[in-house]
Amino acid sequence: MNKQIAKKTAIYAILVLAGLFLGWLIFSSGDNGQDEHDHEQVEMADEAITEYTCSMHPQVRQDEPGDCPICGMDLIPVTDDEDDHDHEDDPFIMRLPEQQRTWANIRTQVVEVGTKKYSIRLTGKVAVNEKNTRLITATFPGRIEKLFADYTGMYIRQGEKLATIYSPELMQAQQELIQAVQVKDEHPRLYKAARQRLELFNITAGQIEAIEQSEQAIPTMDVYASKSGYLTRRAVSEGDYVSTGQTLFDIADLGSVWIELDAYENHIGLINRGDQAKVNIPAQPKASFSGMVEFVDPFINPQTRTARIRLTVANPDNILKPEMFVNATIESIETEEAYPVVPHTAILWTGKRSVVYVKTSEDNGFTFEFREIETGARLEEGYQVISGLEAGEEIAVSGVFAIDAAAQLRGRYSMMAPLEKTYLPEPFKSNLENLFNFYFDLKNSLAEDSPQQAHKNAHKMKEQLEKVGKHSLEGEHHMFWMEQYEAIEEDLRKFVQAAEIDKKRMHFEHIAEAFISTARTLGAIGQDFYVAFCPMYDDDRGAHWLSEFEEIKNPYFGSMMLRCGEVREKIREGVAQAEVDETREMDKHVH
Numbered sequence: 200m201n202k203q204i205a206k207k208t209a210i211y212a213i214l215v216l217a218g219l220f221l222g223w224l225i226f227s228s229g230d231n232g233q234d235e236h237d238h239e240q241v242e243m244a245d246e247a248i249t250e251y252t253c254s255m256h257p258q259v260r261q262d263e264p265g266d267c268p269i270c271g272m273d274l275i276p277v278t279d280d281e282d283d284h285d286h287e288d289d290p291f292i293m294r295l296p297e298q299q300r301t302w303a304n305i306r307t308q309v310v311e312v313g314t315k316k317y318s319i320r321l322t323g324k325v326a327v328n329e330k331n332t333r334l335i336t337a338t339f340p341g342r343i344e345k346l347f348a349d350y351t352g353m354y355i356r357q358g359e360k361l362a363t364i365y366s367p368e369l370m371q372a373q374q375e376l377i378q379a380v381q382v383k384d385e386h387p388r389l390y391k392a393a394r395q396r397l398e399l400f401n402i403t404a405g406q407i408e409a410i411e412q413s414e415q416a417i418p419t420m421d422v423y424a425s426k427s428g429y430l431t432r433r434a435v436s437e438g439d440y441v442s443t444g445q446t447l448f449d450i451a452d453l454g455s456v457w458i459e460l461d462a463y464e465n466h467i468g469l470i471n472r473g474d475q476a477k478v479n480i481p482a483q484p485k486a487s488f489s490g491m492v493e494f495v496d497p498f499i500n501p502q503t504r505t506a507r508i509r510l511t512v513a514n515p516d517n518i519l520k521p522e523m524f525v526n527a528t529i530e531s532i533e534t535e536e537a538y539p540v541v542p543h544t545a546i547l548w549t550g551k552r553s554v555v556y557v558k559t560s561e562d563n564g565f566t567f568e569f570r571e572i573e574t575g576a577r578l579e580e581g582y583q584v585i586s587g588l589e590a591g592e593e594i595a596v597s598g599v600f601a602i603d604a605a606a607q608l609r610g611r612y613s614m615m616a617p618l619e620k621t622y623l624p625e626p627f628k629s630n631l632e633n634l635f636n637f638y639f640d641l642k643n644s645l646a647e648d649s650p651q652q653a654h655k656n657a658h659k660m661k662e663q664l665e666k667v668g669k670h671s672l673e674g675e676h677h678m679f680w681m682e683q684y685e686a687i688e689e690d691l692r693k694f695v696q697a698a699e700i701d702k703k704r705m706h707f708e709h710i711a712e713a714f715i716s717t718a719r720t721l722g723a724i725g726q727d728f729y730v731a732f733c734p735m736y737d738d739d740r741g742a743h744w745l746s747e748f749e750e751i752k753n754p755y756f757g758s759m760m761l762r763c764g765e766v767r768e769k770i771r772e773g774v775a776q777a778e779v780d781e782t783r784e785m786d787k788h789v790h
Contacts, residue, residue, distance in 0.1 A: 251265070253604075275303070294566045295565050295602065295605060308545070310584075310590050310591065312539055313578065320579055321527050322461060323461055323527065325480075325520060325522060326459045332451045335448040339368055341366030341440070343364060344437070355427065355429070365419045366418075367418075376411065379393035380414075431449045432449035434448065453519075454515065455513050457512075459509055464499065465575070465577050476489065476490050476491065476529045477528050478490060478512055493511055494509040510527070540583055543582065545596045547600070554570070554603070572584050621721055630668075632724040634660065635728075635747075640656045641657055641707070646757055654695065657691055660691055683716060690706050690710045722771070723771060723772045729745070730766070730768035730770065732764055732767045733763055
């Protein structure tokens, strides 16, 4: 009995030990597998970015960041995850992984509308106010006997003696007056002529009276200042002979001076007469002056590419001296329209083109859209945007070159790989734009479940199609447009003949495909177009349509499933783009 118990106990002990050993093997191998898997993930994460390259010289590859040995540009990372499959058909879209965004120091900012009143900072110099200058000229020929205003910069008061001139001709004119005085009763005209001659010599009435009373001709005559100011030029010296009309002195009153500023071409349109300006001088930072724009030069300096902007500023203490450098801020008159303003760092320049990157999402990294914009004036806070960007959109303001470099490597549109604008001649372009608008009316009437209105719109489309003309587009797209014309014409005929709205929708699908193909090849006209897709049409076969807005309004189902569908493509205004694979499965759709 005891032997049996001992035997059973030994068997149980062996089974327990075997179970423990098997468990150890199982869990130990599982942990090792997990550790190895984790280790592989860490290694994969560490190796996600293993190489760096140059956007301008893709042949440069190295395993650490730095500068390109050829051009010196910052190297950007190359990752296995570079292909953006969600946007592989859209050359405007560029997605960056989160780690690449951090490495490139990419920052974004929401675009805001600038104020209707803005300030412009300009530089320039102080100049003499030409309205306050006087030229002292010789009114009779002679020799400078004595010079009193003898150095430049001397302050002269009005009426002060400047020089004494000896003049034989003046002597003769005085003697003629003295003789005419004696016979003025018999020959009044002779007397009057003698006085007028001296008056032409700029001799005052008091001096003439003195000559008549003394009956003595004086050989010299004094020249007096007609205005107070500083002597800016002395054109004669003692002993010089001068002729009538010759300049003797220049006198400038510096009680008010001109501020002449240099404005570049993109600023000129923003500056108008009457704009207020604040002026300060680097030599005396605490001193400030104010003035008003009085003159905008109608000519551009061909060397500096600037135009002069002139202010008149009071200078009572003579702080502002001619040729002194100044800074000025011009406050514009409030304008009727305010434009969006973007920072200087957000724009990439390539000749006449201006490029920004607009952030569209933050899913799985950051997605940016390549956008060409039209810029206006350069302001202190940035550039005005005339077209191409709206307030409220978010753009990259730092790291823009890194985004553009990555786009170049992936074959997207970029600063160095610009999009090609399509050119459509007139009147073809205008007629085609009207045809698109009639198509949109037809599409919207189907979305509103209105077969009668759709029927009317189809007739309008037929009339407009004839205006466009089958052979109206010459060049490389001539045959393409002929094919689209025939397709639209045939399906419009069938659309009009169909009585039921379901039949009309069936023919509308072919009309929509023709318009989508036309927009892709010739570019959207007047605005961006959107290609939408309904996956449930025709027993889940699906169908596309072209829309003038991004909101889904399904023309294939109308009110039954008005919101069914998804925007799959954006066709930019004036930009041709390649055909996309429309058979691709749609991951999701909206009802």
